[in-house]
Amino acid sequence: MTKVRDRFASLTSRLVVTTVLLVLVVSVLIGTATTFAVRSYLTDQLDHDVASALVRAERPPIGGNLPSPDGAGNARQFQERPGFAPGGLTAYHFEDYDPPWFGWVTRQQEDGTIGDVQLSDDALAELAALPSDEEPRQVDLDGVGSYRVLVNEQGTVVAGLPTADVDDVVANLIWWEALLAGMAVLASAGAALLVVRRQLRPLREVAATAHTVAELPLAEGEIDLTERVPDHLTDERTEVGQVGSALNTLLEHVETSLAARHRSEQQVRQFVADASHELRTPLATIAGYTELARRRPDDAAMLGTALDKVEEESGRMTSLVEDLLLLARLDAGRPLERKPVDLTRLLVEAVSDARVIDPDHRWRVDIPDDLIDCPALVTGDELRLHQVITNLLTNARKYTPDGTTVTVSVRRGGFAVHDDGPGFPPDLVDHAFERFARGDAARTRGQEMGVGLGLALVDAIVSAHGGRVTLRSVPGDTTVDVTLAG
Numbered sequence: 072m073t074k075v076r077d078r079f080a081s082l083t084s085r086l087v088v089t090t091v092l093l094v095l096v097v098s099v100l101i102g103t104a105t106t107f108a109v110r111s112y113l114t115d116q117l118d119h120d121v122a123s124a125l126v127r128a129e130r131p132p133i134g135g136n137l138p139s140p141d142g143a144g145n146a147r148q149f150q151e152r153p154g155f156a157p158g159g160l161t162a163y164h165f166e167d168y169d170p171p172w173f174g175w176v177t178r179q180q181e182d183g184t185i186g187d188v189q190l191s192d193d194a195l196a197e198l199a200a201l202p203s204d205e206e207p208r209q210v211d212l213d214g215v216g217s218y219r220v221l222v223n224e225q226g227t228v229v230a231g232l233p234t235a236d237v238d239d240v241v242a243n244l245i246w247w248e249a250l251l252a253g254m255a256v257l258a259s260a261g262a263a264l265l266v267v268r269r270q271l272r273p274l275r276e277v278a279a280t281a282h283t284v285a286e287l288p289l290a291e292g293e294i295d296l297t298e299r300v301p302d303h304l305t306d307e308r309t310e311v312g313q314v315g316s317a318l319n320t321l322l323e324h325v326e327t328s329l330a331a332r333h334r335s336e337q338q339v340r341q342f343v344a345d346a347s348h349e350l351r352t353p354l355a356t357i358a359g360y361t362e363l364a365r366r367r368p369d370d371a372a373m374l375g376t377a378l379d380k381v382e383e384e385s386g387r388m389t390s391l392v393e394d395l396l397l398l399a400r401l402d403a404g405r406p407l408e409r410k411p412v413d414l415t416r417l418l419v420e421a422v423s424d425a426r427v428i429d430p431d432h433r434w435r436v437d438i439p440d441d442l443i444d445c446p447a448l449v450t451g452d453e454l455r456l457h458q459v460i461t462n463l464l465t466n467a468r469k470y471t472p473d474g475t476t477v478t479v480s481v482r483r484g485g486f487a488v489h490d491d492g493p494g495f496p497p498d499l500v501d502h503a504f505e506r507f508a509r510g511d512a513a514r515t516r517g518q519e520m521g522v523g524l525g526l527a528l529v530d531a532i533v534s535a536h537g538g539r540v541t542l543r544s545v546p547g548d549t550t551v552d553v554t555l556a557g
Contacts, residue, residue: 090263095256102248109244113237114219118207121221125230128161129223160218160231162190162198172199174229176215190215198222198229209234346395353384394524398531407452407535414555415446417453418479418486421460431473437480447483449555451536456555459532462525463488463551485538485554495544503542504530529553 162174172195175187190198194212201208203226210231211217217238220231360377367373419436426434449456460479467477471492478489495503504526529551533540537556543549 086267087260087263090267091256091260094259095252098248098252098255102245102252105248106241106245110237110241113240114234117219117232117234117237118221121207121219121230121232124159124161124232125221125223125228128163128228128230158233158235160190160215160220160229160233162195162229164199164227170195172196174198188215201229346391350388350391353388356384357381391524394528397528398524407455407532409450410453411448412451412453412456413446414449414456414486415442415481417457417460418481421457421464422479424461425464425468425477429468432468432471433474433476435476435478437478439482442481442483447481447486449484449536451555452532455532456536459529459553460486460488462529463553466525467492467549484556485552487550487552489548489550491547492549494546494549495542500542500544504540 158176158178160174160176162172164172170192174190174195176190178188190212191214194215197210197212198220201210201220201222203222203224205221205224207219207221209217209219217234218231219234220229222229357380360380364374364377415438419438422434422436425432464477464479467475467488467490471477471490475490475492480487480489530540533553533555538554540554541552543552
């Protein structure tokens with residue numbers, strides 16, 4: 072059973088078998104209907120001939136003499152009447168005779184002459200038992216054969232004709248029907264196999280594409296997934312085209328996902344490398360000053376300097392670790408505090424702090440008239456939103472020269488920070504919000520370079536609030552736009 076099931080597991084086999092079965096069933100139904108129709112027609116014709124034979128049998132014999140039950144010569148008178156055909160059956164009932172029933176079957180002898188065969192008592196008894204309702208019936212008489220017989224209304228005459236000719240015609244018809252049905256089944260099997268294989272060839276091409284993709288190493292590294300189903304197999308008006316189009320869509324999605332995964336892996340590797348590098352520098356500084364202090368324990372000035380550097384580098388590492396921890400928490404989907412926040416107040420306070428820290432820049436806050444009496448409220452974490460604003464202002468302060476005008480514009484659902492400084496390097500604009508992305512050291516105005524997490528934190532915090540941040544920068548016109556949900 073398993074072997075049979077495996078043999079017909081393919082779609083081609085099932086379609087061919089289904090087609091062959093349909094042809095076979097239709098052939099059997101047509102053959103059966105034809106057989107019954109022909110048999111019914113021939114039987115009706117035979118019944119008509121039987122009725123004619125009964126009429127002839129009821130006529131008086133030649134010369135008016137009644138036949139004798141014990142003499143074939145008198146019975147010959149019935150055969151000599153016109154219309155008596157060989158093979159006909161005739162039986163009579165006469166109450167004055169003993170036995171009352173006698174009859175014969177007229178047959179052609181081997182020498183070509185016509186002779187009579189007397190009916191046996193059992194055959195006559197079976198005929199005598201027939202009802203006289205003038206309905207043709209079929210009887211099987213021992214030693215005689217199968218006959219269609221008819222009894223007259225008085226029940227005294229029985230006439231019949233053999234069904235052998237009808238049976239031979241029907242048997243011959245059935246044989247031809249079986250032969251033609253077999254030929255139709257073989258022809259349909261061959262045609263179905265040819266057509267199905269031809270029609271399923273595009274599906275095999277689609278499967279070949281899927282197998283080719285399945286053999287590609289997709290576990291790691293950069294994936295070059297260029298395999299696609301050919302365009303002529305992606306016509307969605309056809310079933311195969313729908314499969315091909317769906318597979319192409321799936322492959323595009325897989326390619327995009329694998330590319331995103333690879334980028335993420337590369338970013339993680341780069342992130343780890345950058346974080347290690349950023350931590351290694353202060354650690355090396357701390358280790359160096361600690362070793363120097365150990366070698367010169369009597370030098371109070373050196374000890375003070377060493378402690379100051381250790382404290383400075385420790386603070387730097389603490390800030391870096393806190394930023395990394397915050398990014399990790401945001402990446403893990405840690406929920407932030409969700410409370411109404413007065414965005415107008417936050418921006419005004421942040422700009423006031425920046426003005427105190429760096430009076431050499433021109434700091435402005437642009438508040439529309441409709442927000443003066445009705446502040447812009449958003450739902451979020453006030454501490455983290457303040458960090459977003461502070462990071463953006465710090466970035467503008469550190470990477471623009473003195474005299475640069477920094478304008479913060481508030482609106483409902485967000486704000487923008489604009490400056491007229493030199494702008495971001497063109498090659499950094501598309502990567503400005505990536506972690507450890509840093510610009511040219513010449514733009515820091517002699518200040519210490521940051522670690523490149525400020526804008527990455529801005530993007531992560533805004534995304535955690537369901538918003539988005541965009542950057543547009545050309546020399547003299549740089550704008551960071553923040554949109555917050557709610």
